[in-house]
Amino acid sequence: GESVGLHLPTLSVQEGDNSIINCAYSNSASDYFIWYKQESGKGPQFIIDIRSNMDKRQGQRVTVLLNKTVKHLSLQIAATQPGDSAVYFCAEMGKTSYDKVIFGPGTSLSVIP
């Protein structure tokens, strides 16, 4: 069935290094993809989004890459900081308000000082 999954459930990186979090999706009709960050005890927080007509989008220290050929989404965090330690979710959705949103289970990112 349709699913959004993460290749790595946990990721540890050294402070200052770049982090890459991956996500696979199975619904080729999905039009909109979002990365969320969830810190302990808090709700998910929007980081960056990308539409299916784009391959790459950059924000502040974050970049999302979309490879529609292999149905793969990634989040790159540059110069990872201790404050980046959190669980990161990807989500996919269709074009309308009635389309189902699918969230992945999350990847836990730990930054080593």
Next chain:
Amino acid sequence: NAGVTQTPKFQVLKTGQSMTLQCAQDMNHEYMSWYRQDPGMGLRLIHYSVGAGITDQGEVPNGYNVSRSTTEDFPLRLLSAAPSQTSVYFCASTPSQGVYGYTFGSGTRLTVV
């Protein structure tokens, strides 16, 4: 703007008790939804609403009820609590699903004993 406000933050219920989780947003968002988050699983949709007076079931609606009498409020009712409903509940809203990302509340941690 306060964003999405959920109350209470923590709650312990006995099996069979009923209660209402409150959710309010002050951003005039049309779309609101309730998710539950369980360890190792992605966010699962319980119920959603695309506007005042309109609600629909999500992926896991059994045992829950919702109403949307105003744009601002979207309460979630547990009719007869069961241990399987022990979870963290998140309310989320967006101006338009598929166009924008969600704004999440800080969550309600519910334990049913």
